[in-house]
Amino acid sequence: MKNNPVFKRILNCGSDDEVFSYLIGSLKETIKSWDYFVNWNKVIHNYRDVERSLNLLNTLVGKKNIEEEALALLTDYPQIVGVIPALLAEREKKISLLVAPDNFNARRFDFSKPLPAKDGVLFLKESGFLKLLLNRNIKSVPDYFIGVEVGLDSNGRKNRSGTAMENLVEFFVKDICERNGYEYIAQATANKIKAKWNKEITVKKSSKRIDFAINTPHKLYLIETNFYGGGGSKLKSTAGEYADIYRQWTEDGHQFIWVTDGYGWKTTQRPLRDTFNTTDYIINIDMIQKGILEEVLKD
Numbered sequence: 001m002k003n004n005p006v007f008k009r010i011l012n013c014g015s016d017d018e019v020f021s022y023l024i025g026s027l028k029e030t031i032k033s034w035d036y037f038v039n040w041n042k043v044i045h046n047y048r049d050v051e052r053s054l055n056l057l058n059t060l061v062g063k064k065n066i067e068e069e070a071l072a073l074l075t076d077y078p079q080i081v082g083v084i085p086a087l088l089a090e091r092e093k094k095i096s097l098l099v100a101p102d103n104f105n106a107r108r109f110d111f112s113k114p115l116p117a118k119d120g121v122l123f124l125k126e127s128g129f130l131k132l133l134l135n136r137n138i139k140s141v142p143d144y145f146i147g148v149e150v151g152l153d154s155n156g157r158k159n160r161s162g163t164a165m166e167n168l169v170e171f172f173v174k175d176i177c178e179r180n181g182y183e184y185i186a187q188a189t190a191n192k193i194k195a196k197w198n199k200e201i202t203v204k205k206s207s208k209r210i211d212f213a214i215n216t217p218h219k220l221y222l223i224e225t226n227f228y229g230g231g232g233s234k235l236k237s238t239a240g241e242y243a244d245i246y247r248q249w250t251e252d253g254h255q256f257i258w259v260t261d262g263y264g265w266k267t268t269q270r271p272l273r274d275t276f277n278t279t280d281y282i283i284n285i286d287m288i289q290k291g292i293l294e295e296v297l298k299d
Contacts, residue, residue: 001016001019001020001276001277001279001280001281001282002280002281003016004281004295004296004299006292006295006296006299007019007022007292010290010291010292010295011287011290011292016276016277020273020276022287023276023282023283023284023287024265024266024269026284026286026287027261027262027263027265027266027284027286028227028261028262028263028284028285028286029229029262029263030229031164031165031168031227031261031262031285032164033164035160036157036160036164037154037157038150038153038154039153039156039160042149042153042156043146043149043150043153044146046086046149047142047145047146047149050082050083050086050145051142052079053077053079053080053082053083054083054141054142054145055141055142056073056077056080057073057080057083057087057133057141058140058141058142059073060073060130060133060141061133061136061138061139061140061141062133062134062136063133063134064134066130066133066134067121067125067130070120070121070124070125070130071117071118071121074117074120074121075117078114078115078117080120081111081114081115081117081119081120082111082112083145084111084120084123084124084129085111086145086148086149087129087141087144087145087148088127088129089148089151089152091152093110093111093112094108094109094110094111094112095108095109095111096108096109097109099126109123162226162227164227165225165226165227165259165261166186166211166225168285169211169212169223169225169259169285169288170186170212172288172289172293173186173212173214173223173293176293176294176297177214180216180294180297180298182214182215182216182297183196183197183214183215184212184213184214184215185212185213186211186212187209187210187211188209188210188211188212188213188222189203189206189207189208189209189210190202190203190206190208191206192213193213193220196215197215197220199215199220199254200252201220201222201249201252201254202248202249202251202252210222210223210224211223211224211225212225214297216297216298219253219254219255220253220254220255221254221255221256221257221296221297222249222254222255222256222257223256223257223258223259224242224245224256224257224258224259225258225259225260226238226259226260226262227260227261227262228260228261228262228263228264228265228268229262229263229264230262230263230264231264231265231266231267231268232264232268235264235265235268235271235272236268236271239271239272239274239275240271240275242256242258242275242279243274243275243278243279246258246275246278246279246280247278250280255280255281256279256280256281257280257281257283257293257296258275258279258281258282258283259283259284259285259288259293260272260282260284261284261285281296283296
């Protein structure tokens with residue numbers, strides 16, 4: 001870690017050990033906000049796209065001759081077939097199934113294009129969905145669909161957690177840049193940085209996105225952010241990756257700053273300390289709140 005007097009002045013930390021202890025001791029348990037749980041805009045958008053088909057399917061609830069009724073409905077309204085995978089919590093439109101498991105015969109259903117009504121009925125029947133309608137276990141297909149979408153959207157929580165960290169850091173980055181007359185790019189690439197500031201950076205893949213690039217009068221600062229609520233091998237590999245990135249971008253003449261946080265580091269301190277020892281700046285949200293990032297950018 002770079003021996004910058006800013007740590008002594010702001011945090012009263014006079015050594016690397018004290019700075020690292022402060023880093024670990026001020027980690028945040030969570031950065032989740034209310035929008036972490038469900039992306040309702042996405043759920044309702046997906047619902048609106050198929051609302052008419054869902055209401056038509058709702059007419060099958062409780063019907064005794066449900067297979068015949070379903071065949072007639074899908075024949076009259078073939079667009080309903082396209083919504084079937086979503087009813088079963090499946091995003092893929094092209095699905096291959098073992099319809100005869102004893103001899104491993106697979107059958108392919110392509111819901112991205114019109115399918116015969118009988119194939120739609122077969123899928124609804126064999127998947128068990130028609131039985132749920134027959135027995136009124138599902139009383140409202142539209143309400144059921146929204147529930148399925150909420151469940152599928154929970155898979156996006158990991159991405160929302162990562163985005164939350166970026167958004168949180170950008171709140172400070174934007175304020176610092178506006179007050180000091182710096183320019184910054186969020187989700188920067190080597191090409192964007194070259195085009196805007198005529199500065200070269202070395203990346204393994206041209207498509208690599210850097211969370212923030214900040215151009216000050218004296219140096220280009222490249223910032224990566226992440227948040228780890230739990231430990232695991234990912235943290236160790238990330239720490240090693242950022243140590244390599246630091247060396248490369250230092251050779252390019254730029255400054256790398258790693259902003260990381262989360263209780264996951266409490267149980268995975270060794271790899272973080274190793275990278276801390278070989279890079280200039282690893283800081284967390286608390287340090288940014290206290291002014292460390294702004295002072296480093298002025299350095």
